[in-house]
Amino acid sequence: MAQVLVTGGTGFIGSWCVRAALDAGHTVRTTVRDPRREPELRARLHTATPFDDDRLTVVRADLEDPDGWGDAVTGCDYVLHVASPTLRRAPAHGDELLVPAREGALRVLRAARDADVRRVVLTSAFGAVGIGHPPRATPFTEEDWTNLDSDIPPYQRSKTLAERAAWQFIREEGDKLELAAVHPTGVLGPLLGPDDPPSLRLVRRMLEGRMPACPPFGMGFVDVRDVADLHLRAMTNPAAAGERFLATAGHSLRVIDIARILHDRLGERAAKAPTRELPVWLTRALGVVNPELRLLRHQLGRDLDATSAKAEQLLGWQARPIEDTIADTAESLLTRAIGA
Template identity: 50%
Template sequence: MTHDPYASPAGPVPARSGELVLVTGGNGYLGAHVVRRLLDTGHRVRATVRSPQRAAEVRAAAAAGGAADPGERLEVVRADLSADAGWAEAARDCTYVLHVASPFPAGVPRHPDELIVPARDGALRVLRAARDEGVERVVLTSSFAAIGYSRKPGDTYDEGDWTDPDDDLTPYIRSKTVAERAAWDFMASQGGRTELAVINPTGIFGPLLTPRLSVSVALVKAMLDGALPVVAPQYFGVADVRDVADAHLRAMTHPDAAGERFLVSSDTAISFLRMAALLAEHLGERAARVPTRELTADQVREAARTDPALREAAGQLGKVPVLRTDKARAVLGWHPRDVATTLVDTAESLYDLGLVHN
């Protein structure tokens, strides 16, 4: 199966005149797609990585699938979200900054601040550098985690909703909420002429540009490998990585996006079990090892006592979120792929890269 890693169902973002855009975390799963979209639309890109050894990953992703070598249109620089050094230079001469990088650990940290503090302080470092260097607009990658993890009647969520970080939440969910709140507060009091827009995606799936797995794609791999025989009864929205990248570019330039946040997701939330069923339906024997059973609610609650990985699922039992993406559609002209396409393309990408072991 051939993947188009950057096409949007809503049509292309108009080509630009070589403006320089800073992308933080350019070697990450989403960051790599954002870099590719920017290059495809005529921008020059400066991508940050935490260590020089990661620079090759950015260039490999930019040239994946036979894409043209961007040459001097792509620059990779070192800048770490945990330190001030390098951020002023990274933002210098940039028209826009897309702050995509954020900690997302595979496991639960020993202390919540190990995740919350870097996410918050890293966002503020990027915003401060953007303001000081005269960047026109910053687009921050936040998450549905900052919108919809506090319960409300009807469980219908849009950009006007906020997760309460004082609720009993996992460190990751709290980190996204605290970091986004801090970003908006900073821009209101110290942002100067620089504008801010925020993208709040649900769970991000879709094809990989490099073999390095994201947490969400690793879940699909575990299903296909047969390493996940039973799943929690949890519902969530699916956002295609290509559509999330597309939303960033639209929010970057649209005049009505300044000062706004945008929920980006499939229309309907699905469960892990439904995800497995879709994979089986479309992939046949290649998905013969996907899970076919769910834990009961009592089993989730009991397991969550000793397994931090199930704590989030326990807190969301019985919740089927209704996801309102009207704003992204109306303001940005954004439209998502259907969930089946996203999940099948995720799986095909894993097969193409030789990452499924069955």
């Protein structure tokens, strides 16, 4: 078993990666920005899975602070770099996301190289693959990159530039350090703790009746537990070195399809979920006054499909049915009463 560093251990994907690494028998070190959150993190992990406390170490490190990263990676065999700025609110300017995403990734890579880490697995996103392109009939693959010459939202731009910087670092300065990248589509699934991850906002608002109609677009979705599993496969499989891996469960889903699944699987508990889809023209008009709808402008009227064939064939990865994931997401949100 290995010593694994997971950055951003209190985050939605990060906490599931910590759990997956512990379940696999590894010794785990994880970074947090606020050390006061350590007791909460340990408690939620102990509730989710049995493990010896001495197999988990929590250290402080911040993407925007150069201090702490050398100590965080010392003695580690692998690094799962999950931590990244997220869209909990609209950024005031593009650099608010870009700088910590790109510079944070480079800090982790430099520290990992200097500590003789074998491989870093970078959590990128579909946002670094399939945004800013004209409509197409074929699914996006790992060969695609988001078009930075188009007017794309800050989050997708930050993920794209951070990943491009990471690959450039490996080519020019990485020495023996290996890199793999995981690109989840929309991440759903159950919560491990009390956080309110932005990726669950869609389902939460449906359940609360705060989405009277669905925006007209489709995209891929995937279970957070399967995303964590793919990180571990990309961490240890020799074939993963130097590769990108899309993570998605089947074909894209329209937002209205998610609402229909909620009605079907939860019945009356999903009574507030919408039953109709907005026209594209009306959604664009509402985007003038609604910043969140405005961020979706590149997706309206489209189905951004992607394929995980590469991860399935090269790493033996398999996503669970997305209908089960949507139901589990809703059950978790209802149990924790997120946003109520």
